[in-house]
Amino acid sequence: MVQSFIITGFLGVGKTTMLTNTVKEHFSDKKVAIVVNEFGDIGIDGDILSNVYSEVLEISEGCICCQLAEEFESGVIEIMNKYNPEIIFVETSGASEPFPIFLSMQNLGISVEGVICVVDSKNLNSYKDNSTAQYQIGGSNIIVLNKTDLVDDKELEAVKQDVIKIKEEFNIKNTMTGKTVFNSYVINSAERGIVNKEVFEGIYKIDEIIGLANDYKHDNHTTEDSITQKVAYLKEDIVFNDVDEILNNIPDSVYRVKGIVKVKDVANPLVINYSFGNVSFDELDAYEEPSIMIFIGESIDNDVIELCSKFEYLNMPQFRVGK
Ligand SMILES: Nc1nc2c(ncn2[C@@H]2O[C@H](COP(=O)(O)OP(=O)(O)OP(=O)(O)O)[C@@H](O)[C@H]2O)c(=O)[nH]1
Ligand SMILES: [Mg+2]
Numbered sequence: 299m300v301q302s303f304i305i306t307g308f309l310g311v312g313k314t315t316m317l318t319n320t321v322k323e324h325f326s327d328k329k330v331a332i333v334v335n336e337f338g339d340i341g342i343d344g345d346i347l348s349n350v351y352s353e354v355l356e357i358s359e360g361c362i363c364c365q366l367a368e369e370f371e372s373g374v375i376e377i378m379n380k381y382n383p384e385i386i387f388v389e390t391s392g393a394s395e396p397f398p399i400f401l402s403m404q405n406l407g408i409s410v411e412g413v414i415c416v417v418d419s420k421n422l423n424s425y426k427d428n429s430t431a432q433y434q435i436g437g438s439n440i441i442v443l444n445k446t447d448l449v450d451d452k453e454l455e456a457v458k459q460d461v462i463k464i465k466e467e468f469n470i471k472n473t474m475t476g477k478t479v480f481n482s483y484v485i486n487s488a489e490r491g492i493v494n495k496e497v498f499e500g501i502y503k504i505d506e507i508i509g510l511a512n513d514y515k516h517d518n519h520t521t522e523d524s525i526t527q528k529v530a531y532l533k534e535d536i537v538f539n540d541v542d543e544i545l546n547n548i549p550d551s552v553y554r555v556k557g558i559v560k561v562k563d564v565a566n567p568l569v570i571n572y573s574f575g576n577v578s579f580d581e582l583d584a585y586e587e588p589s590i591m592i593f594i595g596e597s598i599d600n601d602v603i604e605l606c607s608k609f610e611y612l613n614m615p616q617f618r619v620g621k
Contacts, residue, residue: 300378302386302408303498304399307416308431309392309525309554309594310573312444314343316416316491318350321387324495331383333357333374337391337527337594342556345582346569347389353381371402392554392594393430393525397437412498413438416491419457420448421574424553426460428525435461436468441485442493448576458485525594528602532589533611537563541570544591544609545577549601557591558582 305313317332331353334343344356355377357370374386386408390399396413403410415438418425425431435441441461446454462485470479486493532541538561548555555572567585571578591612593602606614 300383300386300408301411302388302403303411304388304390304396304403304413305416306390306394306396306399306413306434306438307392307442307444308418308425308428308434309337310571311392311416311418311421312488312491313389313392313416314346316414316442316444316488316493317347317387317389319490320488320492322350324498325385328384329353329382331355331377331381331386332389333370333377333386334389335370335391335394337393337525342558342569342592343389345558345585346580349582353377353383367398367402370399371406374403374406374408395430395433395437397433400437412440414440414442414497416442416444416488417457417461418445418574419443419454419487420445420576421553422457422460424574426464430525432464432468435464436470436480439480439483440497441465441483442488442491442497443485444488444491446487447489454487461485524596526596526598527592527594528598528614530591530593530602530606530612530614532559532591533613534560534589535562536589536611537561538568540609540611541568544605544612545570545572547605547608548572548575548593549595549598549605551598551601552593552595554594555591556594557589558585558587559589559591560585561589 305316307313321330330351332347332351333355334347335357336343344354347354355373357373377383388399390396400410400413415434417435443454443457449457465480465483468480472479486497541559541561553574555570557570558567559570560567566581566583569580569582570591603614606612
């Protein structure tokens with residue numbers, strides 16, 4: 299039977315990093331397939347992951363836990379038929395809830411070994427009131443406190459207590475037995491998404507969860523949350539400093555920026571990864587599309603329009619409206 303893990307967690311917490319680091323290392327002897335769903339209609343993670351894994355399926359333009367259940371399931375079937383993987387890792391979008399995806403995997407007869415929620419130890423405070431983020435923590439059985447390099451022991455302990463509190467609030471019940479489903483969960487710490495192999499050893503209590511499916515009511519949560527995205531393209535003739543200048547002027551409402559840009563003074567295309575004020579860059583081997591930046595946050599529209607008017611080399615297409 300094909301095994302799977304679902305990797306969830308809010309925007310920019312380090313899910314893709316975990317896939318490119320830990321998962322790659324621990325599963326080098328297995329045939330691994332990756333399914334990735336990104337928030338918004340243009341994906342960047344597929345390009346990053348394709349650099350590391352040969353079998354990557356990217357599902358964009360919507361949320362796999364709401365609008366895209368069918369596309370998700372047929373995508374998983376396609377990847378199984380084509381590649382015959384031993385393990386499938388699903389990276390959910392930062393705005394997805396994990397439980398509907400768990401149900402889809404069960405529907406397909408794929409064993410879910412664990413639902414891993416990656417938590418940004420540095421920034422949990424900024425996003426812990428978001429209902430989707432709470433559901434991600436509540437609906438997982440393995441919690442990875444990531445970015446521990448950015449906090450001290452005291453701050454990490456406070457994050458752990460916040461997670462435990464959210465877990466207690468999300469006392470999800472098995473409708474058949476009345477037992478709490480996510481009673482047994484584990485919390486791990488990680489830097490760069492690097493976690494022990496034991497995390498993947500399968501502790502999901504699948505039998506406890508039978509019966510929940512019938513009762514689970516999943517509204518389209520993306521319409522409730524005010525998270526939106528705006529896409530902008532960059533002019534061709536720019537240098538690294540131009541990009542840096544934009545990143546130094548990101549408004550507070552925007553907590554995530556992803557992008558791929560080509561600049562004159564760097565040989566390879568650069569992947570931009572900005573989350574809650576921290577930026578990193580990685581080089582890609584090839585990228586033929588126009589340079590792009592995607593801004594994600596809450597009620598960001600006016601702020602991003604203003605940003606684009608400040609930097610003439612940043613163009614926002616008029617016809618695009620935030621989702
Ligand atoms: N300092 C530090 N940065 C990290 C760590 N893990 C990830 N990052 C950085 O956090 C940013 C976001 O990482 P990703 O792995 O793309 O996060 P994600 O959860 O996949 O993001 P989305 O798919 O957009 O929701 C990148 O700049 C990473 O380099 C960590 O442990 N420490
Ligand atoms: Mg990602």
